[in-house]
């Protein structure tokens with residue numbers, strides 16, 4: 630089997646640096662390009678890559694993915710900032726490139742994962758399963774203070790999954806008598822309250838709280854080191870080449886969905 634050639638966008642950043650090292654150390658993968666701020670994304674600069682991994686910033690990640698697809702390269706995306714509209718534009722782009730459907734031989738794949746950490750993927754999966762059984766649900770995410778976006782992509786993904794499960798079970802929003810001080814109640818993500826903490830010393834952590842009369846379930850995951858994301862990133866690179874179309878969430882690759 631020939632090696633999968635990999636380009637990393639945001640290669641000088643916290644995640645990009647770790648990803649370059651992980652790819653270089655991985656069997657069957659070859660790092661062919663490190664791109665960062667100011668580098669154009671094109672067939673030339675991607676240097677023969679089969680897969681481009683994006684760990685940049687929310688404001689540029691979508692444009693990067695379109696450029697990667699135009700270069701005929703699969704994309705793995707860890708950057709946050711995606712919503713229904715940006716994901717739909719990627720789906721439309723993939724359909725344009727493969728007009729007879731996304732399943733054809735050699736068709737391109739895009740895998741967007743809000744979190745590559747196994748503990749986080751499992752926490753999100755367990756939360757989605759638990760959501761229908763509890764009257765109240767809230768999400769707390771805790772991160773390092775250099776993070777530029779809030780709430781985290783993981784917390785948004787978690788809250789959206791909880792909201793879907795609650796809606797399917799016929800549950801409304803969590804009970805809440807707040808009349809004043811709404812600014813202290815966190816962001817509203819699909820009707821689920823999400824709270825963001827930024828604290829020196831933290832990396833990436835999430836707590837999902839569920840409550841019923843007289844009982845509580847807390848699901849917590851902690852990424853103490855960015856090394857925890859690397860097995861998921863490598864799995865995504867190896868999977869995306871045979872996963873045409875758009876996949877959102879590593880849970881689908883891990884068969885947890």
Ligand SMILES: NC(=O)C1=CN([C@@H]2O[C@H](COP(=O)(O)OP(=O)(O)OC[C@H]3O[C@@H](n4cnc5c(N)ncnc54)[C@H](OP(=O)(O)O)[C@@H]3O)[C@@H](O)[C@H]2O)C=CC1
Nearest residue numbers: 639641642643644665666684685689707708709743744745
């Ligand atoms: N899915 C997951 O498991 C994880 C996702 N993330 C997400 O990944 C993203 C990156 O996080 P992190 O590595 O901590 O952030 P960093 O700020 O450390 O890295 C981002 C890098 O992207 C560079 N950059 C900015 N603009 C461009 C551009 N137009 N083209 C190429 N590179 C660019 C930055 O350069 P400069 O600083 O010079 O602007 C920087 O080197 C965030 O959205 C974060 O939330 C993080 C951890 C895990």
Ligand SMILES: O=C(O)C1=N[C@H](C(=O)O)C[C@H](O)C1
Nearest residue numbers: 709743744776781782783833
């Ligand atoms: O910026 C980070 O650090 C992280 N970003 C992702 C997110 O917003 O969910 C994943 C993880 O939480 C680390």
